[in-house]
Amino acid sequence: EDQVTQSPEALRLQEGESSSLNCSYTVSGLRGLFWYRQDPGKGPEFLFTLYSAGEEKEKERLKATLTKKESFLHITAPKPEDSATYLCAVRDPHSGTYKYIFGTGTRLKVLA
Amino acid sequence: EPEVTQTPSHQVTQMGQEVILRCVPISNHLYFYWYRQILGQKVEFLVSFYNNEISEKSEIFDDQFSVERPDGSNFTLKIRSTKLEDSAMYFCASSAGRAVNSPLHFGNGTRLTVT
Known part of the structure; x- marks a missing residue:
């Protein structure tokens, strides 16, 4: 069964304390892995697309990496405004459209 | 920056x-989607829509649900007879194409509360 698992479920960091979030996936033929940020009561906000193992993308304090089985979202020197839920999704390999399979997310809290 | 807008923000x-x-x-997007998120659960796919017809739907999207693009700008989700278990955040999304480099862009959702 195609699925996406994220860990940890929740993470509390002090401002400036770097860490990584994990997204493990089992799909029969990856057709894109996506990271989104979701603030409370809001929709997912697109961050990155990763296509193939070894690829890396960066945006400000965030860096996403991809292997054949998992992706990491590295947060360097986080600030309180980085507090959010970070969602990982893969494109359903059996779908002809953009049917995403989402993970349950990691709730990040950065303390000042 | 262009964005997906949804109304209302909350419906009871x-x-x-x-x-x-x-x-x-x-x-300028051509593909449209509805997803939903029950409180505390994953975001889950409901339906995709392209060229004025449904491209794909999930098992959740039964006969009580329908979608429509009534004009050149709006995209609607109708729930004919709501149930308590329909209470959720409903997100609309769109993409420019189906290629991997055309990610989904989501709106801020409508929180539906069924009493």
């Missing part, structure tokens, strides 16, 4: 009533 309805959730996708 009684069980058995019909609701229509509205979305304005990004103007």
Whole structure:
């Protein structure tokens, strides 16, 4: 069964304390892995697309990496405004459209 | 930056009533989607829409649900007879294409509460 698992479920960091979030996936033929940020009561906000193992993308304090089985979202020197839920999704390999399979997310809290 | 807009932000309805959730996708996008998120659970796919017809739907999207693009800008989700278990955040999304480099862009959702 195609699925996406994220860990940890929740993470509390002090401002400036770097860490990584994990997204493990089992799909029969990856057709894109996506990271989104979701603030409370809001929709997912697109961050990155990763296509193939070894690829890396960066945006400000965030860096996403991809292997054949998992992706990491590295947060360097986080600030309180980085507090959010970070969602990982893969494109359903059996779908002809953009049917995403989402993970349950990691709730990040950065303390000042 | 262009964005997907959804109205209303919050809808309260009684069980058995019909609701229509509205979305304005990004103007040059061609593919439209509805997803939902029950409180504390994963975001899950409902339906995709392209060229004025449904491309794909999930098992959740039964006969009580329908989608429509009534004009060149709006995209709607109708729930004919709401149930308590329909209470969720409903997200509209759009993409420019189906290629991997055309990610989904989501609106801020409509929180549907069925009482």
